[in-house]
Amino acid sequence: MAVELTLVRMKLALLRHSREGKQGAMTSTGTALGGLLAAGTLWLSATGGADLLAAAYAVWMLGWILGPVVMGGGDESLRPEHFSLVGLKSHRLAGGLLAAAFVGTAPLISLAALLGLAVSGTREGVAGLLTAVPAIVLQLALFVLLSKVTVGLLGLALRSRLGAIGAGLVNGAVLAAGCQIWVFLAVFDQSGVPPAAWFLPSGWGLLAVRGDLVALAALAVLDVLLLASWTALLSRRSGAPRTSGRPRRPIMSRGADGAVVAKELRTWSRDLARNHQFVFALSFGVCFAASPLIIGWDGMLPAAGPIFVLMVASMTSNLYGSDGTALWLTLLTPGGDDVRGRQHAWLAVIAPAAVVLTLVTTTIAGGPWPLVLALLPALLGGAAGLVPLLSVYGLIPGTDPARRGGNPLRVSDDSGGLTGLAYLMLALVAATAVPAGLTATWYGWAGVPTGLATGLLCYWLLGRLAGHRLRARGPELLHTMRTGRRPGTTSRLATLPKHRHAVAWTGFGLGAVPLFPQGVVAGIFVANGFERHTWFLATYMPPALRWPVVVGMILLGLTAYGVAFLQVRRAGGVPEFPRILPMLRPPR
Secondary structure, eight states, rough: HHHHHHHHHHHHHHHTTTSHHHHHHHHHHHHHHHHHHHHHHHHHTTTOHHHHHHHHHHHHHHHHHHHHTTTTSOOOOOOGGGGGTTTOOOOHHHHHHHHHHHHHHHHHHHHHTTTEEEEHHHTTTHHHHHHHHHHHHHHHHHHHHHHHHHHHHHHHHHTTTHHHHHHHHHHHHHHHHTTHHHHHHHHHHHHOSTHHHHHHHGGGGHHHHHHHHHHHHHHHHHHHHHHHHHHHHHHHHSOOOOOSSSSSOOOOOHHHHHHHHHHHHHHHHHHHHHHHHHHHHHHHHHHHHHHHGGGGGOOOOOGHHHHHHHHHHHHHHTTTGGGGHHHHHHHHOOOOOHHHHHHHHHHHHHHHHHHHHHHHHHHTTTOOHHHHHHHHHHHHHHHHHHHHHHHHHHHOOOOOOOOGGGTOOOOSOOOOHHHHHHHHHHHHHHHHHHHHHHHHHGGGGGGGHHHHHHHHHHHHHHHHHHHHHHHHHHHHHHHHHHHHHHHTOOOSSGGGGGGHHHHHHHHHHHHHHHHIIIIHHHHHHHHHOOOSSOOGGGSSSOOOHHHHHHHHHHHHHHHHHHHHHHHHHHHTTTTOOOHHHHTTOOOO
């Protein structure tokens, strides 16, 4: 018990010191969003919708499983590696870390949502209410343990190439299903909540409060098995990654530029983290675009290739940061253009898969060919230019590949910074395709040369800017990589009042909801004549108000992002835009 209490006190101390700055603002925003979701779950339990409540708890369980994948390994403020020299046995360490895992905002919010079991139990009398108490505890333990076991299994899978590929396929498919939840809601509207929602482990607590004590016993047994699995995974976490013993044909190159391309291609083939990122993005693009086929709509299928490009660009947005302090090798190597070499290698890996995927899916859907063929080169060129540019201007210090811990998903201690950089990459890459998309929409095949021209321009111009930045500020970037601090600068963002922090992070966190699902996606449905479609507000409006609602939602999302950006700009958190003309001159 002493170990558990010590780790709990350590976790409480860490939480006390994380209230300020960006982390505190992100926590406040996440707490507000989670509180709204918990309130909605309690409302379902109070209104008597038992089937919907079972489906809601299934979504909560899915969130705990997906959380570590999306947030770079989940909450690991107390890492098992930190206690490797203490001499604790694996079962005692697992028990202590599990006790500490219940301390935090996420378990507290989930506990509030699980109080719906008590509300449902009151309808069954005193016995149901009494049964709800252990059911809530066991259900919360299930969520936390599933999250921990997910991280452990992913860490184990990412030690081999086959495991990294398999994990990428599964994680991409699951995340795509979560992002396309409206498809499954539409299916529920047509056929009701499937009975399987009751028999998932997330529904066993509801079965228990309704008198099925076998479900309560099964929940306890599953928790014990998950705890044993996590204990076993902790004991294997410090093991070395397995590598293939097969000899590899050397990648021949000519000149310094070719050496950079060869090095990057070998990294893409050998780095298990990049293997996982590539397959994850590919699986996400295919599953995201194919999900509407469940309701008989193939209109999103041609978007699989562009979505794949957007996702892989966001996942590689910290390209130089992922190299760790190996950046010094780049700075001390004479000759060659490192940025151009990385651009060539990125396109050599991503472009063939994107082209094949786009051609196949567009052929199946029967078009629209002009729009798709215009968007793809624009996105590829924009991504190839923005990936190195953002990684040198917004570099997030990453963990040296040789020092990665037992959780390969955590490539940096600043998971919030990586998430923000990934969202920024998504928005900027999508913006590079706007001219081509509009031209193809209005003038048809004229959009294809527009896409090629904008793609080539972004590739050359943004790569030129990134190369200039790397040559001019390379030592400063290396200092940032080593220390996590930018030399000679102090962020004024931390000096903002708490309410300005909350405004900024709420805008960044909530702006996407009205802009994309309620704005852009709802506009697609309105244009195709969909009515009363799941949670898209515009489809429920009278015909005269549908497009005004779509436009209003888009403006609301843009306003939220604009207000958040203004707060950051006032704090000095946004660097001045680089002077372009001096950077276009040939290097000396």
